[in-house]
Amino acid sequence: MKLGDWLDERTGYRAITRKFVEATVPGGARFAYAWGAALGIVLLLEAVTGVLLMTVYSPSATTAWASVAYLQQAVPAGWIVRGLHQFGAQAAIVLAVIHVGYAIVRGAYRKPRELTYWLALALVGLVVVTALTGNPLRWDQRGFWGLRVETGIIGTVPVVGGVLQQLLLGGGTPGHMTLSRLYTLHTVVLPFLLGAIAAKHLWLSRKHGPALATPADAVKSDRYFPTQAARDVIVAVVVLGVIGALTYLRHGAPLDAPADPTSDYPARPEWYFLALYEMRKPFPGKLELIATVVIPGLVVGYLVLLPLLDKKADRGVMKRLPLLVPVGLFGVAAGVLTFASMRTDAADAEFGKAVAKAEAQGAKALKLAQEGVPPEGALAMLRNHPETRRVALFEQHCASCHRMGDLGPPKGKDTAPDLTGFGTKAWAKRVMEEPDHDMMFGKTAFKGEMPSMTKPPADPEAAKAFTAMNPADLDAIADFLAVQAQGKKGEGLPGEKLVGQRCTSCHRFDGKTDDEDSLAPELRGWASVPWILAQIEDPGSGKTYPKGAMDPKLEGHMPAFKEKLSEKDQALLARFVQEQAGK
Template sequence: MIRMLKGAWEWIEDRTGIAEVVREPMTHPVPRSAKWWYVFGSCTLMFFMIQVVTGICLALVYAPSAATAYDSLLYLNYDVPMGWMLRAIHGWSSNAMVFMMLVHMVQVFLHGAYKYPREMTWIFGVALLLTTLGLAFTGQVMRWDADAYWGVGIGASMMGRFPVIGGWLTHLVLGGPIIGGDTLSRFFTLHVFVLPGIAIALIGGHLMMVLKQGISEDPKPGTPGAFVDKATYKAEYKERIRRKGIPFFPVAAQRDMVFCGVMLITLIIVAAWYGPIGPGPRPDPTLIDVTPRPDFPFLWIFAVLALLTPAVEDYLIITAAPILLLALFMVPFLGGTGARSPSSRPIAVLVVILLISGVGVLSMLGVTSPWSPHMQAWTSDAVPPSFVRSRSPLELQGAIVLQHSQCRNCHALDGIGGARGPDLSDVALRLTPDQLVRQVQQGGGNMPAFGKNLSSSETRAVVAFLDTCHPPGARPANRPGARLEALRELDAKRAGN
């Protein structure tokens, strides 16, 4: 039996030379000083491979259509033997992969391992980070629960802010004007075909660069390799590795294997203990009293959006994201040579401390900050008396509907209430009753549609009430041209105060 296997192996080796091909990269020499700091990259790779394997298994059962996705997850959770464990491992390993990748990046940054001649290794790495975040985001959508639904909604509304191409981009991603079955199909395609393909190609490039340029030495000040001089570094590094390097496999790889083993066991314990992530409540576009939360890599973005005033939100989304990305890609060009040790690079250390504490605090706020800045509005803030004085019964009824439909979570009256949407105190100046009906029923912008949540008489009442929300005397948005006139009047009055 063994003889037969050996014979078969020799046959394959003779035809393909595969052992020779594999031996070279596996046993390539690495610096002796590359010790426990150097295990995070291979651990990230391990989590990625776990994702591929568990992902393929999940895709056998998962039904990527809006009508069935949620139920197929429940089926996995409760009916398929060990299906829950498969989901748990996939979910936790996804978080672990993002986390490990960030640790790896911080280590590389602090040790100046991105400096000459390893700039391309860093650039491949940043591209991998983005692809992984893309996988995490699209993966969260696969759950197709309330969080996923609102996550897509928020993502789409962020994309919609981009000038000129915003609308087109949103349409492209959602597969239509609204979040629906086509949206899920697109995200599924991205999650299982496009992004994993890109990730595998990038990992190939990243590893090729690692082999080509070698991994950096421990940058202890005073040791060789701790200072990068473009003229001499490459040749000296080659020489040192040739003389003093140790083979990656089996010597240096032992540490990677120990660390990966510990992490794998931790992952299995965490997955078994905490179980699968979600799915949360069923997605329901008309249910707006949910508190959607994105997965942890996006919590800090969520917090920024929840805490910002809408006025600066647009500018921030359009400018901050590209600037941040550019900065990440530019790191090796901003300090591509010189000292590598963190003790000689106080600014680099400061940047890491600021980034970690900033993102950490924002992530914590992301857990606690309400989805609109003023969640108690509908229970605690009454409609100001001036808005109900001498109103008709229908209009008063509308004020009650406004109070009970969580409108005040997002909307203020006279400055009291949520700040997610516009203050409604003088909304009648801006919109006709028809437009009010449309806005309430169909939502739009960042506002959920209330069409299925409010009966037609409730809608009529709330619109009747909103139509009274204007400065005394003005009876504007109904007559052509009157709107401008009234706004001017209002401005004049405000200027007079």
């Protein structure tokens, strides 16, 4: 007995294949019918890549990000699988919306296809929900904060919103329980529902056939194979090609830094929720319900009720136009709001800086992960590594007053000297020329303490006795101070002698000064790592500034950090300021 006969005797596969090949398409084959088939192929792609991802993924707040980073960077072709899965999910949303939109235009919601149409609507909802539950699983900043935004929207729903939010999060904030629940939903519950609904929708679609635009279409038909099958394959190949191209161009799906609940990440939902996010803006406070519940509820309600509002099977598109216009307006409004949200963010310079900072943090985290993620998790890796911890220390303890490059408050909001270029010749010259400039000491309690070396004082009498410092002497002193910042003594330099002659009337130099009551700092070792470290530890220790600099009357002076930071963190911060400021 041949193998084919043996199999057919036990499975009946030939009859099934014959039924599939000989099936007809009433009204003739169309590319428009291929969207549903393409959606089925993409959902199959999601199932296959999802199973592959499950072999590596570890659903825990301390392991999730690390497992995704390992998949992305270490597993052969892991980035390809991630990319296909992520962009496939987004393609599935687009295809599901197109499939339903075409069904509405064709009137494929009317008798006897009402249930088929409602199942298609449910399919769109489930595809979106599946994508939403999958995004946070990577446990990076984008996924985490997107979840916060999305569950925040869910929480505004009256009566059931708070309960749903708690069920999803498993507590007040996302954590281990959140990942466990989302992982179960994403890999078990939702795929089962999607598969069941998709299978029933396909069965009913086959049973009733496509909706015909005119009675004349009923007299013509094509075989599914090869005419419609060829169209299905072409559309599916194009869609898969787009998914593959996006995967290649982005080198897989993006992965931000590990989720950090204490950070100031520029949170935004995924693109398919941007319209709802933007629509919330005109409705503050309690009015937000209009944007999150009332309007979406009316849109969904209208779509669900379409089969009941349009029961006449013989009406063409033009006769149904009054019913189709609202659907078109829904789509246009969603597109306009999505574009408006993207445009607003693109024009927001501060948002752009925050995004760039987040991307840089993500790249740094991936680089550190190649060295290995500790048992404490990826967030601990990022926080405790010297390269990232020193930035965090500056942001936490210094950036509320000082600016340094891109770090610190916005320009004009700083209340202490701008440390950008601190320790360089240019910075030293500027403080000698314009000590009361807002970027120097103009916003501090020390304003007016140091006179300009090049500009006469405002007092007319004092101005008569003023002599500007020779430019060559100014340069020599600035050169000497810049050498001090590099940790060198600069012995024998012209500036060393000039400091002793011109500056010790106020400043300390090797601990000596002509005015013991002066608040001017020590210039030996100025801006070097030991000098900055002494300043961080205690600005009034005498090693940098005298004790009088800490007088409570000098409101806003720099506090001591010796009780707030460990010696290790103080040293890390001092070296960071010395290195970064010099850039």
